Each structure stands twice: as C-alpha cells, then as structure tokens.
Amino acid sequence: MPDEEVIEEGVLNPLKQEVQDPLLKQIMQESTFEPEPQPAEIPLPTDEVDCLVIGTGAGGAPLLARLAMAGLKVVALEAGPWHDPKTDFATDEKAQEFLFWNDERLSAGKDPVAFGKNNSGTGVGGSTLHYTAYTPRAHPDDLHLNRDFGVGVDWPFGYEELESYYEELEHFLGISGPTPYPWGPTRRRGYPLAPLPLNGAAQLMERACQQLGIQTSPAANAALSARYYQEGVGWREACTNRGFCQAGCSTGAKASMDVTFLPLAVAHGAEIRPNCFVTEIERDEQGRVTGVVYEHNGITQRQQCRHLFICAGAVETPRLLLLNELALSSGHVGRNFMAHPGVQVWGTFPEDIRPYKGIPGGLISEDTHRPPDADFAGGYLLQSIGMMPVTFAGQVVRERKLWGAKLREYMRNYNHIAGINILGDCLPHADNFLELAEEKDARGLPKPRLHFTNHENEIRMNRHAEQLMRRIWETAGATDIWAFPRSAHVIGTARMGLSGDDAVVNSDGRAFDVPNLYICDNSVFPSALSVNPALTIMALSLRTADKFLESERRRDN
Amino acid sequence: MFQQEFRVLTSDEQASVLQLVQEGKAPGEAWETVPAERFFEEMLAELTELYYAHPLAQEEIGYVGMADATGWTRLGLNELEPREPEAISSQPGL
Numbered sequence A: 001m002p003d004e005e006v007i008e009e010g011v012l013n014p015l016k017q018e019v020q021d022p023l024l025k026q027i028m029q030e031s032t033f034e035p036e037p038q039p040a041e042i043p044l045p046t047d048e049v050d051c052l053v054i055g056t057g058a059g060g061a062p063l064l065a066r067l068a069m070a071g072l073k074v075v076a077l078e079a080g081p082w083h084d085p086k087t088d089f090a091t092d093e094k095a096q097e098f099l100f101w102n103d104e105r106l107s108a109g110k111d112p113v114a115f116g117k118n119n120s121g122t123g124v125g126g127s128t129l130h131y132t133a134y135t136p137r138a139h140p141d142d143l144h145l146n147r148d149f150g151v152g153v154d155w156p157f158g159y160e161e162l163e164s165y166y167e168e169l170e171h172f173l174g175i176s177g178p179t180p181y182p183w184g185p186t187r188r189r190g191y192p193l194a195p196l197p198l199n200g201a202a203q204l205m206e207r208a209c210q211q212l213g214i215q216t217s218p219a220a221n222a223a224l225s226a227r228y229y230q231e232g233v234g235w236r237e238a239c240t241n242r243g244f245c246q247a248g249c250s251t252g253a254k255a256s257m258d259v260t261f262l263p264l265a266v267a268h269g270a271e272i273r274p275n276c277f278v279t280e281i282e283r284d285e286q287g288r289v290t291g292v293v294y295e296h297n298g299i300t301q302r303q304q305c306r307h308l309f310i311c312a313g314a315v316e317t318p319r320l321l322l323l324n325e326l327a328l329s330s331g332h333v334g335r336n337f338m339a340h341p342g343v344q345v346w347g348t349f350p351e352d353i354r355p356y357k358g359i360p361g362g363l364i365s366e367d368t369h370r371p372p373d374a375d376f377a378g379g380y381l382l383q384s385i386g387m388m389p390v391t392f393a394g395q396v397v398r399e400r401k402l403w404g405a406k407l408r409e410y411m412r413n414y415n416h417i418a419g420i421n422i423l424g425d426c427l428p429h430a431d432n433f434l435e436l437a438e439e440k441d442a443r444g445l446p447k448p449r450l451h452f453t454n455h456e457n458e459i460r461m462n463r464h465a466e467q468l469m470r471r472i473w474e475t476a477g478a479t480d481i482w483a484f485p486r487s488a489h490v491i492g493t494a495r496m497g498l499s500g501d502d503a504v505v506n507s508d509g510r511a512f513d514v515p516n517l518y519i520c521d522n523s524v525f526p527s528a529l530s531v532n533p534a535l536t537i538m539a540l541s542l543r544t545a546d547k548f549l550e551s552e553r554r555r556d557n
Numbered sequence B: 001m002f003q004q005e006f007r008v009l010t011s012d013e014q015a016s017v018l019q020l021v022q023e024g025k026a027p028g029e030a031w032e033t034v035p036a037e038r039f040f041e042e043m044l045a046e047l048t049e050l051y052y053a054h055p056l057a058q059e060e061i062g063y064v065g066m067a068d069a070t071g072w073t074r075l076g077l078n079e080l081e082p083r084e085p086e087a088i089s090s091q092p093g094l
Ligand SMILES: Cc1cc2nc3c(=O)[nH]c(=O)nc-3n(C[C@H](O)[C@H](O)[C@H](O)COP(=O)(O)OP(=O)(O)OC[C@H]3O[C@@H](n4cnc5c(N)ncnc54)[C@H](O)[C@@H]3O)c2cc1C
Pocket: A054, A055, A056, A057, A058, A059, A060, A077, A078, A079, A080, A117, A118, A119, A120, A121, A122, A123, A124, A125, A126, A127, A128, A130, A131, A132, A133, A134, A135, A246, A276, A277, A278, A279, A311, A312, A313, A314, A316, A317, A320, A361, A489, A520, A521, A522, A523, A532, A533, A534, A535, A537
C-alpha cells in the first residue's frame, strides 16, 4: 500500500458512551427526570498545539522533551496523576498500588496474561514509575529473527539506527553499569557510572554461575550509583539500596520519566496535563487528525493539534485506535501481541539474604543470548530478582497453593529465599491478539481483551531456561526449588514495518494511513527482543521525534 | 457439608471445607455456577496479599524493609545492620 496518499474516510465521533450500571440504568428509565441540557458542542479551545502527546511513559516522555527543545508548542495528556515521589511514595506495597493501571482488562487464551502490577502503570511517568530499571541494549541480531531463523519479522532497520540513541540515553539518564560490557558489539562509550552493589540474590547467582562456567556481570541499571547532574533537572541523589524500585522510587535515584525527560520537557516549555483520559480522536474529511477529546475530572474537553503522538502503551494504544476506527487498514492493530517468556525460579538458602535490601535489578548474564544447545529460535537473558513480601506471597499461593499454617511456615523463610528469572524472545502468533470486548468499563467504553497462548517456541525456551536456572540454584546451595511460570510486558500490538500491508506504522513511527499520526511505545516493536524493553522504547522515542523534525524541516524548505 | 454455618465449624472442619473448595470438589449448588478452583485462587491471592501487607505479619517473617529511610549499606550475605533484627530462625525450613 502506498504511503500517505491513501486516506481513510473521516470518522468523526464513532464512540457512544452508555450507562453500564444496571441499577442506574433502571433508575434512569423509570424516572421522568429530564437531564440538564448538555451544551451541544464541547467548547473549542482557541489554541491549537503543534504536537499533542498521549501518555508520558517510556514512549511519550523522551519525544515530548525532544519536540519541546526544538521550539514546538507541545502538550502531553496523561490519564494518571502527577505524584511527588518524596512525599507521596511510601515503603508499603499495598499503599503504592495507585501506580498501576488497575482498570479491568480481560485476559483470555491458554496462558492468560496477568495485568495490574505485573504489567502496566499510570501516572506522569507511566510504567517507568515502577520499572525495575534494568536497561540492557538490544543485540544487533535481535532485530533480525526472520533473517537468522526464518520466523517472526525483522525490524525495518538495523542496530546502527539505535546505537547512538542508546549511547545518548545511557549518558542522559545516568545509567550505572560495567565498562566494558561483556556482551554485544564493542561500544564507543562506556556507562557514565560504575555498577550498583549486588543484593543477596545477585551474589548467590554470581557464585553459582562462576562454578558452572556461566559469565555474569552487574547489570546496566538506570538507578544512580553516584550523584548525577542532569540538564533541566539538576542534581539527582544516588540510590540508597532501599530495594523498592517496583513500587516507586522515593529518592529520585531511579531514572523514571518524571525525574528525567519530563522536567526537561517542562523546562523547554512543554505542558503536561495529568488526570486527562483521552477517549476520542477527531479527524477532518481528509482523514487527518485534528484533535482529541478527553476527560479531566469528569469534564469533557477538547484539544486541537497539528500532529498527534499516541504513546499510551501496548494495550491502550491499540484500544484507542480500535475505538476510533483509526489507522486500521493493515488489519494489524491489536495483532502480533507478544509477551516475554519470563519464568522465575525460587529457592531457600542457609544464608541470611534479607531480600528487602539492594536494588532488585542486580546481576545479568547474556550467555544464553544464542544458546548452542537451543531447540528454539532466538534466546534469552538471565537476571537476579528482588522480592517484596506482598507480591511474593501472592505468587507463592498461586503457584504452590499453600494456605493457612503451611503458608505461614513457608513465608517464615522470607529472609532465606531468593530468585532468578529470564526474559526471552516471543514470536507473533495469529491467536495472540487484543480486541475490544462487549463488556464496558466504568466510562462506558469497551474493555480490552487480550488473548495469549505460549506456542512451541516459547514453551521450549521456558523449559530450557527452567532447567538451567534449577541447576544454578542447586549449585548455589538452594533447597525447596520451585518455578513460577509467567509472561512479562505487552508488546507488538501496532507494529512497525516497511509496508502498510502488514504493519501499522512505518520505520519512522508514522501511521501508514494517517499522515499526521505517530505512535511510539511498546506496541510498535516488530519483534519482542531478548532484553528488557524500556531502553529501546526510549531510543525509538527519540528517533521518532528526530524523524518527525527532519520531515518538518524538509517540508519547510 | 457439616450442615452448619461455616463460622460455627471447628477450625479443622473449616480447613477441610476450604481444602475441598480449592480442589474443586466442594458439594453444594453454589459451586455449580462458580469455578471453585479459580475462585479459591483469586480469593486466596487477594487475602494473602492483604495479610502480608500488615506490619505484624511482616514482623512474623522478619521483614523490616520499611525501615529504609536512611538507606542500606550492608548488603552482603549474612551481613546485618545494627537496626536489623536477628534472624527469626537460624535454620531455614524449620
Ligand atoms: C513490575 C515491572 C517491572 C519492570 N521492569 C522493567 C525493567 O527492569 N526494564 C525494562 O526495560 N522494562 C521494565 N518493565 C517494563 C516497562 O516499564 C515498560 O515496558 C515501559 O514502561 C512501557 O512503556 P510505554 O511507553 O509503552 O508505556 P507506559 O510506560 O505504560 O506509558 C503509557 C502511559 O500512557 C497513559 N495512558 C494510557 N491510556 C491513556 C489515555 N487514553 N489517555 C491518556 N493517557 C493514557 C498511561 O497512564 C501511561 O502513563 C517493567 C514493568 C513492570 C510492570
């Protein structure tokens, strides 16, 4: 399909919200009460912005800053609130649940994916508010699974397109990590900060891997091992090893977007509007986006824009597109949903480990990137994990089915338990996809339903990894070893590609169907990659902004 | 099952009812419409998380992660800071 010439018919207001609550419905039917006449039109704000960004996570924040720094008038709409980590964040898992996207999402398939705290966040900063901050680069061959194994699809460009962005991000965010890095191509620049200290689980894994001849290294982690000065932000203090990264960092040591790119964006004139949930995307007769409608504290508002950047994460982005019947001509919106195989292995040790201390994202091995004895395509990495008691207890009861006295007995070993996990490639499969369900949410909008089933490749990879991790934990001296099968991250639901026949956005991140619509978040990944996604999402975000600015400059000349 | 309200059963009786619900074998009409195993797992996970969010339950397992205001510096295996309580059991698994 040719590029921007083909334009969808303008669909202006495809959404009709309806009352869901049966009781309220009944009351409304029975009553003769006439609702106050609503103003027929949502008032048009007179200002049109150059670029409107939906979502302020890993995909939205870097490009927001880049566009603001280029002197454009930019506004970001973020569904969640704006927190002050220093005063709002408690060292209390339950109390921190507000960081997660807790609107109901429906899960289907043979291996339904868990949402909420397993998967996605909300608030100014998005899921980076609670990410573990493991920030490895992708490998060059991660982008070419099809070339190398004949499965999945290749990225529309090679590693060289990402390399300079990785470098820039590592230095801007203040990533702590080893120099030289043991795996992947030789780097032009090392990490700006030395690695962070290893927690107990990482020390146990390091010891055992050494005996087994598996190379390990302190991981690249976007938490500061020393004070760091950052443009537009100022001094950020070093990590104090409080081990709570997955429930929000109260010290600002972890490079979540709210302490890095977002203040930079604001310093350059960007406006961030929290608590603004976008529901509609409006278009003119030519199919160009003209603006969005959003809800702010129960009030419906409209913002017009010249260009729209959807960065709402790999569930809400395709959901918005489907709800608005936007950019659908490829038939790939919502399809190709991938989730990293992420099996965890836990064990009990004689040592006093104190899992609440130290960053959870400690040790890594990428020796399994292309294992010689693999019976699957692609590969995975090994990482030590941290453990917060509430999340861990929930996993224990789901997997081991313990309760009552037996549960309490097991949990009394808390200070002696440690875990490791993997993250590996996932292939796109026809039966793994996102769709809109009949069931509506509190806003009256259809809930998203995600179908997920592990196929042969994922099953074999998890099996390979579980065997290896059991061997590592036995060597480290663990007893009572058990595995927790799980999938991590939502990927690929609006993928990038060379042709509008099998992809939603082109290699610059622009929608094939809509010339002034860009998408940037985990949904545009053509393949899952064998590494944690956030650094690559941020790299794509900066690249998308640069490609956009280039095309604007070309147009001006 | 015991022809009485759950609340008045002895704790052993309560446990055997729960066990049957977990295994999807509990008798009664209610369980014909609700998938018992799934229901039990969701309930259990929710209650367990609430339970271990309580300071007393956290004390029981030796968790003092909330005492982190000044940060942690002694991260080695078997290394404690002065404010960390001693191990609750010297032999794990006991
Ligand atoms: C516990 C946990 C640990 C993790 N650890 C790591 C790690 O160590 N390393 C790593 O690389 N990755 C990690 N991840 C994954 C990483 O956090 C995500 O992959 C990444 O943040 C996704 O970026 P995104 O831009 O796609 O979406 P998000 O960061 O989720 O941002 C999307 C934003 O859009 C907003 N939004 C959605 N819909 C709307 C709407 N309609 N209107 C307005 N705003 C909207 C949301 O509120 C959200 O703020 C972890 C994830 C979890 C859950």
